[in-house]
Amino acid sequence: MLSTEEKARYARHFSLSQVGLEGQERLKNSSVLCIGAGGLGSPSSLYLAAAGIGRIGIVDPDVVELSNLQRQILHGQSTLGISKLDSAEARINEINPHVKVEKHACHFTSENALTIAADYDIIIDGTDNFPTRYLSNDVAFFLKKPNIYASIFRFEGQLSVFAPHLGGPCYRCMLPEPPDPGSVPSCAEAGVLGVLPGILGSLQAMEAIKLILGAGTPPLGRLIHYDALSTAFREFQLRRDPECPLCGENPSVTQLIDYQAFCGTPECQVTTPTGPGEISVEQLQEKLNTGFGGILIDVRETWEHEVANIDTARLVPLATFPSMLDELKTMGVDTEILILCKSGMRSARAVEFLFQQGFTNTHNVVGGIDAWHRL
Numbered sequence: 601m602l603s604t605e606e607k608a609r610y611a612r613h614f615s616l617s618q619v620g621l622e623g624q625e626r627l628k629n630s631s632v633l634c635i636g637a638g639g640l641g642s643p644s645s646l647y648l649a650a651a652g653i654g655r656i657g658i659v660d661p662d663v664v665e666l667s668n669l670q671r672q673i674l675h676g677q678s679t680l681g682i683s684k685l686d687s688a689e690a691r692i693n694e695i696n697p698h699v700k701v702e703k704h705a706c707h708f709t710s711e712n713a714l715t716i717a718a719d720y721d722i723i724i725d726g727t728d729n730f731p732t733r734y735l736s737n738d739v740a741f742f743l744k745k746p747n748i749y750a751s752i753f754r755f756e757g758q759l760s761v762f763a764p765h766l767g768g769p770c771y772r773c774m775l776p777e778p779p780d781p782g783s784v785p786s787c788a789e790a791g792v793l794g795v796l797p798g799i800l801g802s803l804q805a806m807e808a809i810k811l812i813l814g815a816g817t818p819p820l821g822r823l824i825h826y827d828a829l830s831t832a833f834r835e836f837q838l839r840r841d842p843e844c845p846l847c848g849e850n851p852s853v854t855q856l857i858d859y860q861a862f863c864g865t866p867e868c869q870v871t872t873p874t875g876p877g878e879i880s881v882e883q884l885q886e887k888l889n890t891g892f893g894g895i896l897i898d899v900r901e902t903w904e905h906e907v908a909n910i911d912t913a914r915l916v917p918l919a920t921f922p923s924m925l926d927e928l929k930t931m932g933v934d935t936e937i938l939i940l941c942k943s944g945m946r947s948a949r950a951v952e953f954l955f956q957q958g959f960t961n962t963h964n965v966v967g968g969i970d971a972w973h974r975l
């Protein structure tokens with residue numbers, strides 16, 4: 601039963617026939633799991649809280665950093681340096697003290713995902729990486745719960761509700777294979793305008809509320825694409841794939857798998873050379889300390905270089921790297937060329953490019969500037 605205070609709080613909902621007192625009670629008795637308290641999880645959990653969802657679970661192991669505040673409106677100046685979960689709980693309870701916030705201070709993994717998600721009605725995928733996105737999809741499928749998906753890239757975003765148990769396709773029907781690791785830049789590399797996750801995360805909250813109320817039509821089998829620069833929403837039909845390895849007729853994925861391996865991303869950042877054409881940051885340091893005669897190239901973006909750099913490295917962002925080819929050729933194909941980036945992904949592509957061009961003494965600095973700073 602709603603208290604007098606709650607009835608006053610939710611007054612604007614009651615004249616909506618899709619909500620009313622009964623719908624409000626339903627919201628109060630419902631629970632939503634937000635995977636991530638970042639750009640998407642911020643607006644979705646805030647609006648779910650304000651709307652009166654009874655229980656909100658949040659999974660996030662991170663601490664609030666200054667660069668989060670440009671988009672992660674759950675957090676603020678006063679919560680810099682503390683856990684995102686504590687920050688989120690304080691903010692949510694400031695908006696609505698009737699909401700119970702459940703804090704899962706960990707990564708969402710194959711080991712804990714089923715146990716955590718089993719306790720909630722709906723999953724909101726607020727992740728920013730492919731392994732967790734596939735995991736969120738598969739967990740939702742096995743538990744027969746809707747998975748509200750959104751993702752963002754620069755000025756574009758997309759949204760869908762994956763729920764094979766309600767008749768729609770799953771994320772794997774749309775994207776059976778993850779893209780090559782390194783081929784899709786992360787938000788940190790590609791940039792994101794802070795309002796964009798605000799819009800997509802708000803759409804996720806709306807879809808969760810609609811599902812709980814049984815109101816309207818969820819975007820099952822529909823991918824909603826938003827282009828912020830042209831202010832255009834477009835819609836693509838998604839079909840359930842009978843060959844889908846998860847929700848198809850002869851599934852090969854019958855339990856949670858190793859998603860890091862599936863997506864080709866190493867579980868821990870590799871910082872030890874594993875093959876030809878690779879050197880460690882320790883070896884790089886040794887070379888720089890003993891009179892390095894080759895050339896060290898940093899293929900990150902200019903702004904990344906401004907945040908942190910090795911002063912003897914020459915900045916040539918990956919996109920402009922081929923324009924340097926003639927200059928490198930005049931130095932000779934056996935010149936020692938060391939290439940680094942943030943974590944070693946982009947630089948590996950530059951090294952591969954040089955190998956194809958006939959260079960013989962080119963090495964990727966494994967682990968990149970991140971590993972350099974851990975020296």
Ligand SMILES: [Zn+2]
Nearest residue numbers: 770773844847
């Ligand atoms: Zn599927």
